[in-house]
Amino acid sequence: MNDMTKPLLSVRGLTLDIPMSNGTLHAVRALDFDLHRGETLCIVGESGSGKSLTSLAVIGLLEKNIRRNATQMNFDGTDLLTASKKQMRALRGNRIAMIFQEPMTSLNPAYTIGDQLIEALRLHKNVSREKARNRAIELLEKVGITAAASRLGQYPHQLSGGLRQRVVIAMALMCEPELIIADEPTTALDVTIQAQILSLLVDLTREMDVAMILITHDLGVVARVADKVGVMYAGELVESGPAADVFGKPLHPYTRGLLRCIPQPGKTERGAALGTIPGIVPSLIGDVKGCAFRTRCPHAVEACRDAIPERGEPPHKFLCVHPDGARAAEGEPA
Amino acid sequence: MLPFILKRLGLAVLVALTVSFISFSLLFLSGDPAAALAGETASGEDIEAVRRLYGFDRPMLVQYGEWLWQAVQGNFGESYYFKLPVQSLIADRLSVTMTLGVCGITFALLTAVPLGVAAAIRPNSIIDRVALFLSVAGQAMPSFWFGLILIVLFAIQLGWLPPSGASSWRHYIMPTIVLGYYAMPAIMRLTRAGMLEVLNSDYIRTARAKGAGEMRVMFKHALRNAIIPVVSLAAVQMGFMLGGSIVVESVFALHGAGYLAWESIARNDLPTVQALILIFSMFYIVFNFLADVLNAWLDPRMRSS
Numbered sequence: 248m249n250d251m252t253k254p255l256l257s258v259r260g261l262t263l264d265i266p267m268s269n270g271t272l273h274a275v276r277a278l279d280f281d282l283h284r285g286e287t288l289c290i291v292g293e294s295g296s297g298k299s300l301t302s303l304a305v306i307g308l309l310e311k312n313i314r315r316n317a318t319q320m321n322f323d324g325t326d327l328l329t330a331s332k333k334q335m336r337a338l339r340g341n342r343i344a345m346i347f348q349e350p351m352t353s354l355n356p357a358y359t360i361g362d363q364l365i366e367a368l369r370l371h372k373n374v375s376r377e378k379a380r381n382r383a384i385e386l387l388e389k390v391g392i393t394a395a396a397s398r399l400g401q402y403p404h405q406l407s408g409g410l411r412q413r414v415v416i417a418m419a420l421m422c423e424p425e426l427i428i429a430d431e432p433t434t435a436l437d438v439t440i441q442a443q444i445l446s447l448l449v450d451l452t453r454e455m456d457v458a459m460i461l462i463t464h465d466l467g468v469v470a471r472v473a474d475k476v477g478v479m480y481a482g483e484l485v486e487s488g489p490a491a492d493v494f495g496k497p498l499h500p501y502t503r504g505l506l507r508c509i510p511q512p513g514k515t516e517r518g519a520a521l522g523t524i525p526g527i528v529p530s531l532i533g534d535v536k537g538c539a540f541r542t543r544c545p546h547a548v549e550a551c552r553d554a555i556p557e558r559g560e561p562p563h564k565f566l567c568v569h570p571d572g573a574r575a576a577e578g579e580p581a
Numbered sequence: 582m583l584p585f586i587l588k589r590l591g592l593a594v595l596v597a598l599t600v601s602f603i604s605f606s607l608l609f610l611s612g613d614p615a616a617a618l619a620g621e622t623a624s625g626e627d628i629e630a631v632r633r634l635y636g637f638d639r640p641m642l643v644q645y646g647e648w649l650w651q652a653v654q655g656n657f658g659e660s661y662y663f664k665l666p667v668q669s670l671i672a673d674r675l676s677v678t679m680t681l682g683v684c685g686i687t688f689a690l691l692t693a694v695p696l697g698v699a700a701a702i703r704p705n706s707i708i709d710r711v712a713l714f715l716s717v718a719g720q721a722m723p724s725f726w727f728g729l730i731l732i733v734l735f736a737i738q739l740g741w742l743p744p745s746g747a748s749s750w751r752h753y754i755m756p757t758i759v760l761g762y763y764a765m766p767a768i769m770r771l772t773r774a775g776m777l778e779v780l781n782s783d784y785i786r787t788a789r790a791k792g793a794g795e796m797r798v799m800f801k802h803a804l805r806n807a808i809i810p811v812v813s814l815a816a817v818q819m820g821f822m823l824g825g826s827i828v829v830e831s832v833f834a835l836h837g838a839g840y841l842a843w844e845s846i847a848r849n850d851l852p853t854v855q856a857l858i859l860i861f862s863m864f865y866i867v868f869n870f871l872a873d874v875l876n877a878w879l880d881p882r883m884r885s886s
Contacts, residue, residue: 308789340792347790352783356882357805367791402881418791 254281255425255458256305259319263300263482266312270532274300274313275482282475284425285456287449289469289490291505292479295528298462301479302428305460306343307335323425341371344419346429346448350412350436354403360387360414361399367421386417390447409440416448420455427452430462445472466509470494475562478502481528481539486572488563498558498572499565500544538568546573585877585884593870597863601652604858605645608851617849618661648855657856662848667856671838675860677747678837681756681829682822688761689768690815697772698804701780712773716766728759728832745834756833760826764818771814775807782806809880816872820865 263275275297282288290298303309305320307327320327322343325334339345347353354363364383365376374382380399387395390413403411412432419427432448433441449472452459463469469476473490478501486499497503507522526543538544541551550568558572559565565572608614615632616623623631632638636647651658657667700709735755736744746752779785780803788802830840838857845853877883 306790308786336792336794338792339790345787345790347783347787349783353787355784355788355802355806357880359881366793370792404882404885415787418787 254321255284255286255323256280256282256460257319257321258305259317261301261304261315261317261320263297263304263309264314264316266314267532273482273531273535275304276535278484280475280477280484280487282426282458282460284458285453286474287452287459287461287472288475288477289461289463289473290477290479291464291466291469293464293528296479297482298479299430302345302430302460302462305428306339306345308339308345337371340367340419340424341422342424343426343428344422344424346412346415346419346427346432348431348434350408350415353415354411356403359400359402360406364399364414364418364421367418371422382421383417386420387414389420389451390414390417391443392417408436409444412436412440412444413447416444416451420451420457423455424457426458426460428460428462431464432461433465433468434463466505478505482531482535483539483566485540485567486565488559492563496563496574498563498574499540499567500546500573501540502565503573503577504543538566582877582884586874589870589873593866597866600862600866601649601859602645604855604862605648606641607855607858609641611849611851614851617851652856652859657859658852660845660850660853662845662850662853667852670853671841671856671860674836674838674841677835678830678839679823681753681760681826681835681837682819684753684757685760685822686764686815686819688757689764689818692761693765693768694772694808694811697769698776698799698807700769700773701776701807702799704777709773712769716769719762719766722762724759724763724826724828725832727762728755728829731755731759732832747835752833752835756829756835759832760822760829763826764815764822768811768815768818771811772807775810776803779803779807805879809876812872812875812879813869816868817865820861820868823864823868824861 258281259279261275261278262273265272265274278297278301280288290301292298300309300313304313304315305322305327307330309315315328317328322338325338327335330338354360358366361380361383364386365379368374368379368382369376372379383399384395387398392398392410392413398406398414403414406414416432427448429448433444436444445468448459448461451457461468461472469490475488476490476493477484477487478493478499479485480501486493486497486502493502494506497506501524504522504524508524510521524543529539529542531539536554537552538547538555541547544551546569548568553568555566555568557564557566558570567573611617613628615628615635615637618635619628619631636644648658655668657671659665660667660670663670696708696712696715700706700712703709732744732755735742742754743749743752785798785803788798793802824839827839827843829835830837838860842854842857842861844850845857873883
């Protein structure tokens with residue numbers, strides 16, 4: 248079958264530009280990443296760092312005014328850069344499924360849950376309504392919805408946010424996709440529901456051997472579920488690699504800053520202030536040169552204004568002028 | 582769905598009763614009906630005789646009850662002017678007005694909805710600009726002027742269509758366009774605004790992410806949600822059109838109910854005016870009720886509220 252060493256999704260040099268009245272906004276710059284079958288890649292970063300745009304670029308649902316460029320964007324042999332609209336449509340919802348942030352508004356209010364689940368399957372597979380209905384019931388049960396058969400006749404407004412997100416997850420799984428892109432799937436939910444939905448998503452993707460790109464700004468989530476981590480800052484992947492490496496041996500000053508922002512049992516002193524990263528994200532309009540983090544970085548030097556080399560031993564890579572990132576400067580042995 | 586329909590039906594009946602009472606009261610709000618009937622030269626005794634003859638001496642509620650009882654059986658009394666039963670007077674006129682109204686709203690919907698959808702799919706495109714121009718022109722042009730322009734062009738210069746009258750379907754073409762074009766701009770703009778809003782919503786993005794084609798996204802997922810406010814507006818405009826457009830009926834010499842209403846007011850022909858007001862109001866009530874039912878079918882959230 249498929250070569251196990253060959254990535255399912257391979258992206259090289261992904262760049263997204265948005266023309267604005269006062270110049271071009273370089274929203275995403277020269278992004279590289281690979282994802283293998285069954286792997287979970289977590290992309291972390293603050294709002295506006297380009298995480299969501301990256302995921303929309305993969306499934307080809309960017310707004311028309313956004314310009315997409317890349318040297319390579321390959322999904323299991325299909326070149327996503329040259330794929331026709333029809334080819335993209337055949338992939339979307341079928342082999343690549345997407346779960347969005349807002350369960351309250353991401354289901355159509357005019358149709359029943361059943362209609363929408365059945366549609367997801369019948370858009371791609373030539374199956375009878377009856378079979379599609381059975382598949383819908385099976386998946387609703389899988390995502391932990393009781394009395395699944397009777398739920399099919401309900402409308403989205405009759406369900407709570409947590410239930411709706413379960414329906415959205417079931418919908419994404421209808422065609423047995425190979426890749427699920429989940430864009431902050433739990434952000435809009437109550438904290439108690441967040442954990443449930445997330446572990447459901449992770450369990451199901453593992454059980455069904457589905458690769459997942461999970462976009463989040465919750466580092467706690469990342470630590471639990473990620474095989475790989477990509478840290479985005481101002482449109483760049485500033486550090487990426489296996490989760491154990493990025494968390495165990497963070498190199499980029501921004502990653503280190505982020506990790507100081509979350510309390511760690513046993514390490515963070517009770518009552519001590521948590522870390523913060525002072526400053527704001529720079530404007531990405533016009534020429535963007537050098538390291539975008541330099542204005543907020545405690546280790547910034549003159550050379551940060553120039554082109555930044557990619558460092559690290561693959562697969563753990565980072566972008567910084569300092570050969571060991573911020574480790575030495577922050578008093579850790581290299 | 583059924584409880585919703587019954588509730589709306591109950592409300593519609595209550596509104597209809599209120600309106601019927603108001604239209605009945607018109608008789609008394611416009612002065613002493615007996616004195617008006619008897620004429621300017623009548624003596625006090627003549628007026629009293631008329632009052633007893635027509636039953637104006639009885640309590641108002643009793644008169645209302647009797648009038649309503651007759652009205653629901655289709656009996657609206659005798660026209661003061663024509664000395665004919667009001668119902669037979671109205672029946673002819675109403676068929677002209679209803680034909681014109683149904684054609685007018687159909688024309689308006691068939692042009693406005695596709696144009697609004699096309700404009701929303703590509704905002705600021707040529708189609709959007711043309712649609713905007715047409716709707717501004719439609720809103721700005723008085724109906725009588727547009728009607729006259731059509732008559733000059735198509736009836737007099739080109740000789741394609743008859744200028745006036747109602748004896749064949751060809752007589753209805755120009756009045757339909759004038760009446761429909763009056764309703765078109767609002768429906769078009771509302772469709773466009775509704776589609777633009779819906780197309781930006783998350784569930785449209787979900788539909789695209791499922792792999793649905795553009796036609797399916799537009800018509801199955803977007804239009805059904807965007808059309809809901811349009812249904813309510815179209816119902817009101819339909820009620821308005823069936824109430825008869827005095828202007829359009831006059832320009833094209835179509836003797837419809839609107840024209841009759843205007844004449845009857847001028848002649849102080851109260852039974853006819855009462856009957857017309859009641860019938861026009863019933864049109865509004867019926868179409869609003871139908872619009873509510875249609876909306877509840879389109880939008881399940883409305884059924885539970």
